[in-house]
Amino acid sequence: MSNSYAQPILRTADLSEGLRIVQRLLGIADRADLEVDFDARISSPHSLSRVLALLPDAEWWAEGEKDGASGTGNDPKACLPVWLRRWAGTPETVEPFLKAVGDDPATVRWDFNAWPEAPEVGLEVGGTRGAFVTLCAHARDLDLEETAADHTVFVHVKQSEAERAPWLAAQVGLRVIGDLVMAPY
Template identity: 75%
Template sequence: MSNSYAQPILRTVDLSEGLRIAERLLGIADLSDLEVDFDVRITSADSLAAVLDVLPDAEWWAEGGRGGSSRRGDDPLASLPIRLRSWAEAPESVEPFLQAAGDTPAAVRWDFSAWPEVPELGLGVGGSRGAFLTLCVHARDLDLEEPASDHTVFVHVKQVEAERAPWLAAQVGMRVIGDLVMAPY
């Protein structure tokens, strides 16, 4: 299975603006099979408690080459800092997750069936590893390694359909603002 490629289309300090753009993009997508994935870097006990309250069954592992993980049954509090992920969550869990994450670097990735076809670019329906949308909060990158005070919206496409990203951005009054990069998962 190949990775998608993502391109940023919005960077804002207003989280509600990022969510509005995400909602508008979702409005043109084929949302059958919609699910949401979460990723967060946790460094404090307060953040850990809040996120685990929303995602009690999430997987986690210690960062920095240390060995703690949910698979081993370790205590996440004793393993901070950790990376926590949860897959295939309901779309209704986005806002509670973002509230719980607070100012911690985190990402919400919407996974759905397809982007619309773009006949003027010779593109059919865009799906199968190329139909995602990610909102990174308090991070500039998909890996959550570049902390920021702002939030970034990325559209995901297949690498061979890179021209779909600027088209998607234009559909919501945006433009691409960075390079097309391979998504980490």
Template identity: 70%
Template sequence: MSNSYAQPVLRTPDLSEAMTTVERLLGIADLRCLEVDFTARLSTARSYAAVAAAVPDADWWAAAGGGGSSERGDDPTACLPIWLQKWAGTPDMVDPFLAAIGDSPAAVRWDFNAWPAVPELGLDIGGTRGAFVTLCAHARDLELDEPADDYTVFVHVKQIEAERAPWLAAQVGLTVIGDLVMAP
């Protein structure tokens, strides 16, 4: 198994613009096997309650060294700040999740079957392990470490197919705006 590599294609203070870009990118993808993953770093009981309601059955663990986790059956509000993650969610969870996070750093990653072939670049269909779109909210990076007041959209590709990222950006009228980085 290998990691995908991601490159930012849009940074905007407007969530609607970010979601429109995500939808346009998904419009050129093969969405068979579509799943959506959710991650958030939460610091208050209120933010935890809202996000947990939006993405039920999410796992969580203490962000600090306390060791608390959903696996151990601990109380998340006693372990704040926490990381919350929900794998293999559905697209209908995206809007409630984004509404629930408030100003917490969070990411939504759409995981699907493949990017289209790009014959002019000598690229076949870009399949699993390199076919994702991520929207980071209130963070500039995929690890959610660099705080921001805006949203960043990333396209994921295989490292050996790095030229696919600028091509994908161009398909939705954008250009890449940062470096290609290994995704967590």
């Protein structure tokens, strides 16, 4: 299995604008088998409590020198900051998750069946390996290393179909605003 490649198409201080662009992109996608993946780097005990109340089966692990992870009996609050991940969630959980993480950096990745045909750039329907949209809240990168006050939307494509990213951006009235990068997962 290969990684997808992602390219940013929107950076905004308005989280609801980012969510609107995601919904417009999902509107042109084949949403069969739609799932949502959640990742966050949480340093606030309050945010951690809210996220774990919403996603009680999320995996977590301590960041840096601290030791601790889900399934070990450790108290995650004693291990802050922690990384938290929940795979294969439902779209209805997105907004409550983003509210729960507060100002901590997080990603929400929508995983679906395929992007549509892009005849203007010579591409057939895109398959599942490159069919994602990611919203990075309070971060400018997919690894949550470059924290920010704003939010970034990325479209994912197969590396061999890189021209699909600018095409997708144009479908929602935008353009790419950064380089195509290998997605972390």
